[in-house]
Amino acid sequence: MNPKKLARREMLERCIVRGLLVGGAASSHQQLLAMWQQSEAQAAKPTPTEVLGPFFKKGAPNEKNLRKAGAPGFPLRVAGKVYNTRGERVQGAQVDMWQADHQGRYDVQGYSYRTKLTVEGEAEYTLETIMPGHYSDRPAQHIHYMISAPGHRTLITQIYFATDPWFEGNPDKNYGKRGLVGNRELVRPVTLFEEGTPRAAVNFDIVLEKA
Numbered sequence: 310m311n312p313k314k315l316a317r318r319e320m321l322e323r324c325i326v327r328g329l330l331v332g333g334a335a336s337s338h339q340q341l342l343a344m345w346q347q348s349e350a351q352a353a354k355p356t357p358t359e360v361l362g363p364f365f366k367k368g369a370p371n372e373k374n375l376r377k378a379g380a381p382g383f384p385l386r387v388a389g390k391v392y393n394t395r396g397e398r399v400q401g402a403q404v405d406m407w408q409a410d411h412q413g414r415y416d417v418q419g420y421s422y423r424t425k426l427t428v429e430g431e432a433e434y435t436l437e438t439i440m441p442g443h444y445s446d447r448p449a450q451h452i453h454y455m456i457s458a459p460g461h462r463t464l465i466t467q468i469y470f471a472t473d474p475w476f477e478g479n480p481d482k483n484y485g486k487r488g489l490v491g492n493r494e495l496v497r498p499v500t501l502f503e504e505g506t507p508r509a510a511v512n513f514d515i516v517l518e519k520a
């Protein structure tokens with residue numbers, strides 16, 4: 310993509326989303342361009358894979374809000390965009406996401422905390438859910454993903470949360486503890502915002518490889 314054609318706003322957005330720039334920080338155009346180029350180099354890398362795990366279930370509904378009114382657990386919004394390795398947005402992706410409830414239990418009977426989103430338009434997805442709980446086999450909070458799109462390889466991955474006590478305040482140092490998390494990139498920064506009630510937010514852009 311030609312940087313001259315890229316709007317400053319999108320450059321800023323990508324740098325913030327990828328954790329290169331703290332929101333609101335003033336940067337010269339040169340600094341921003343350098344960060345954007347770094348960001349593009351990252352974007353060219355396909356998203357790291359993770360194990361499927363035993364709790365995937367086919368047939369989840371296309372549901373953007375998994376958080377039922379009054380349900381326990383800390384509200385969480387997960388959002389991101391789907392790209393290919395050339396930095397272009399991928400249309401028509403389907404994103405399965407599944408996670409444990411706040412007590413670390415998967416719903417194996419029904420479809421609580423499971424969805425299969427269809428990503429349309431700007432290739433962005435947003436999911437309202439809760440922070441997953443811990444469970445003993447895999448004691449780092451995580452959300453599972455399976456992403457498929459026409460002409461691309463299906464990607465199976467997971468996200469983790471930098472605020473998780475499992476990382477002891479230092480995900481850079483501790484992400485590999487007990488071999489649980491395969492890639493530092495999958496441990497995502499968590500921000501807080503307020504929309505009625507306090508909520509956590511995580512961005513997770515996905516980069517798919519061509520089939």
Ligand SMILES: [Fe+2]
Pocket residue numbers: 362364447451453
């Ligand atoms: Fe899991």
